[in-house]
Amino acid sequence: MRLSPTDWRNLTLSALALAFVACLPWLVGNYGLSIGVTIVMYTVLATSWALFSGPTHYISLATAAFFGVGTYVTGIGIEYLPYWTLLPLAGVIGAVLAALVGLATLRLSGVYFVIFTLGLAEFIRQVITWGQNVSGAKGIYVLTSITEAHIYWQLLGLAALVYLLGWAIGRSRLGFALRIIGDDEQVARHSGIHTARAKILLFLVPGSVAAITGAILAPRYVYIEPSLAFTPMLSFQVVIMALLGGTGRLWGPLVGVIPFTFLWEGISITVPNQTTLLLGVSFLVIVYLLPKGFVGLFGAIRRRMGSEGLV
Amino acid sequence: MKRRTFAQIAALALATGFAAVPASAQDTLKVGAVAPKTGPLAGGAAVSYWPNVKLWVETVNARGGLNVDGKQMMLEVIEYDDQTNPGETIKAVQRLVEQDQADIILPPYSTGLNLASAPIYHRYGIPMITSTATTDKADELSAQFPNVFISLGGAQPIALGAVEVLTELRDRGDIGNKVAIVNVADAFGIELANVAKPAFADAGFELVYESSYPLGSQDLSPVMKAVKSADPDAFVAFSYPPDTFALTEQAQIEDLQVGAFYTAVATAFPSYAGRFGESIEGVLGIGGVNADDEAFQTYAARHEEVTGAKPDYWASAMVYSTFEVLEQSIEAVGLDNAAIIEHIKANAFDTVIGTLDFDENNNNPSFWTVGQWQDGVFKGVASTGREGAVDVVVKGPWK
Structure with missing residues (x-):
């Protein structure tokens, strides 16, 4: 793979930006850091979600399923294994689960996939509950000395990996194939692209990344039980944030996550009694006013300025 | 135009969110409370938790406020909804400490949310007298988080x-x-x-x-x-x-x-x-x-009068009792968190459920x-x- 000067410039700028945000724990207080953790967590989840759902147009609501599995990998594993082995392990388990789901559903299209992924989180939650019923164990305690700053840095590292991976996929044959599938699956198939295999391969990314994210965040929750680990809200929030940013560009979800986190924070502070209502309203506003997200908005502004001779 | 309106509304929401809470008079204490108002546990919190927050603050204010080092301080509540989500509970507690600079922070609601936020309370050294958490691991928890007290049993x-x-x-x-x-x-x-x-x-x-x-x-x-x-x-x-x-x-x-x-x-x-x-x-x-006890009967009548609803016969009185423990400790030693924790460990408290006395594991051994x-x-x-x-x-x- 040969890199152009623009690529080198972008890589350098990204590395500098990463170095800067890595200093956050020293720049802001604990509250600022907890917002930072929220932003990086949703950036990782929404970006990996958009890597798959952006080109293929398959709306996946399985984020909570993979995330929950990841938290349980840490929750159960921390008693028996060193911590550093748990994150790759969560990634592998997430990928295997994603492959199984992909094999079962990605040959189907559209709404079947959405429904299946929504049901998946509930299904795994019930399996774990059944396991608890049989074993008699209740919630799991994750008592570690891992601090919020450690969690933040791990998430940042994961975010860097996700961006690198997305960038590499975008330049690869797989990325090209996926764009064709997204435009017209029939055409892709007739061009000789193995569409099912391409989709399953790509679906491993959000599955694995969400599981690792869950594994990283488990120590923050201290106490893990199915209803908290598999909350369906998570899947919906990731979709909303990714759509707000726009899935057309790699950086799209990021520009959705940041304003949405602050908007959500503002809503929680000012009207704590109507958070869910306002979340629904903001979702409607986003869908109606920004159907292509901020990415689409920026594109439109640039085009308009271009036509007026400003750029 | 519409886009601009949306942007303005969003900006307004942000601005109001981040504007500091109006500077309060010196004789007011900010009391922070975080619990579900939405999500699966909102129903339970609406019965056992939120009415007690209201009742406690009104009761303390009605008697002229809290006596802190010889000065009468009125209470003012800041309420946050954690949406039954532990991540939100943690964030809201940090917001209370760092942005709102709350003087008193009450424990959250339910076993899961209390345990999830225990490390944060511990890091800030806040006394956390839980009243809606049930656990059989009180000894392990108090070893890791000596600021956490368990009152509802296991x-x-x-x-x-x-x-x-x-x-x-x-x-x-x-x-x-x-x-x-x-x-x-x-x-x-x-x-x-x-x-x-x-x-x-x-x-x-x-x-x-x-x-x-x-x-x-x-x-x-x-x-x-x-x-x-x-x-x-x-x-x-x-x-x-x-x-x-x-x-x-x-x-x-x-x-x-x-x-x-x-x-x-x-x-x-x-x-x-x-x-x-x-x-x-x-x-x-x-x-x-203890339904025949006068303290409970007075509490139940006040609860109905102030909040318009009857207390439940399990956690409600326990929630209120832990607020009373905090109240009595603050009046005894002031707002120094470490001193409050020591005071709670060392003393027995007279509350609406009767005497509350924590053992060496910060656990209340006697409960219904x-x-x-x-x-x-x-x-x-x-x-x-x-x-x-x-x-x-x-x-x-x-x-």
Whole structure:
């Protein structure tokens, strides 16, 4: 793979930006850091979600399923294994689960996939509950000395990996194939692209990344039980944030996550009694006013300025 | 235009969110409270938690505020909704400490959310006197987080309390030896059932039926039909709020005739009595209070007067008692968190549930385990050392 000067410039700028945000724990207080953790967590989840759902147009609501599995990998594993082995392990388990789901559903299209992924989180939650019923164990305690700053840095590292991976996929044959599938699956198939295999391969990314994210965040929750680990809200929030940013560009979800986190924070502070209502309203506003997200908005502004001779 | 309007609204929301809370007069203390107002646990918090926050602040302010180092300070509440999401609980606690600079922070609601935020309370050194968390690991928790106190007890004594009450009824000759046990297949239900089943067997009971049903089951009539056909003398359900109601209703439809009928969480709720009226005479459940105690009666009357709703007969009074512990400790030693924690460890407190005295593991060893509806009041019949238990009575036919 040969890199152009623009690529080198972008890589350098990204590395500098990463170095800067890595200093956050020293720049802001604990509250600022907890917002930072929220932003990086949703950036990782929404970006990996958009890597798959952006080109293929398959709306996946399985984020909570993979995330929950990841938290349980840490929750159960921390008693028996060193911590550093748990994150790759969560990634592998997430990928295997994603492959199984992909094999079962990605040959189907559209709404079947959405429904299946929504049901998946509930299904795994019930399996774990059944396991608890049989074993008699209740919630799991994750008592570690891992601090919020450690969690933040791990998430940042994961975010860097996700961006690198997305960038590499975008330049690869797989990325090209996926764009064709997204435009017209029939055409892709007739061009000789193995569409099912391409989709399953790509679906491993959000599955694995969400599981690792869950594994990283488990120590923050201290106490893990199915209803908290598999909350369906998570899947919906990731979709909303990714759509707000726009899935057309790699950086799209990021520009959705940041304003949405602050908007959500503002809503929680000012009207704590109507958070869910306002979340629904903001979702409607986003869908109606920004159907292509901020990415689409920026594109439109640039085009308009271009036509007026400003750029 | 529309886009701009949206941007303006968003900007406004952000601006208001981040604007500092108006500078308050010096003689006001900010009290932070974080608990569910939405999500799965919002219903329970609306019964047991939020009304007590309101009642406590109004009560303290009505008597002229809190005496801090000789100065009367009025209380002002900042409430946040954590959406039953531990990540939000953690964030809201940090926001209370760092942005709002709250002087007092109350513990959150439920076992999961209390434990999830324990490290944050611990890092800030805030005394965390939990009142809605049940755990059998109080010793481990207090070793890791010495600022955390547990007052509501654990699953083990609660389940054993049920066994003890049924054993007493049997030994008196009021009921026979056959017991049917069902449980909701979720955390607390599973834990209770796993303690109770072997304990019933050890006590010489015959388990004629045992089963579990998934959380959120809509139709429990098959469960109750199976229970009825097993012809038990006593029925025990380690249930959650929706199924506590559903099982009671099905038992009345099937006309299950047992001398002891036990349902778990929410049996002590006023809405349970509101729903079934006098027909629940003799029903047993988790919790209970010393209903004849004057302190409790005054509390219950004030609760109804200030919040417009009756307290429940399990966690409500416990929640309020822990606020009283905090109140008394602050008046004794001021706002120094470390001193407050030491004070709580070293002293016993006179509260609406009676004396509250934490042991060396920061655990309240004496709490109500089983209550029974008698004459429209859910009275405590078994506890781990509380005063005022009444005799358990055998349940008659459904009215």
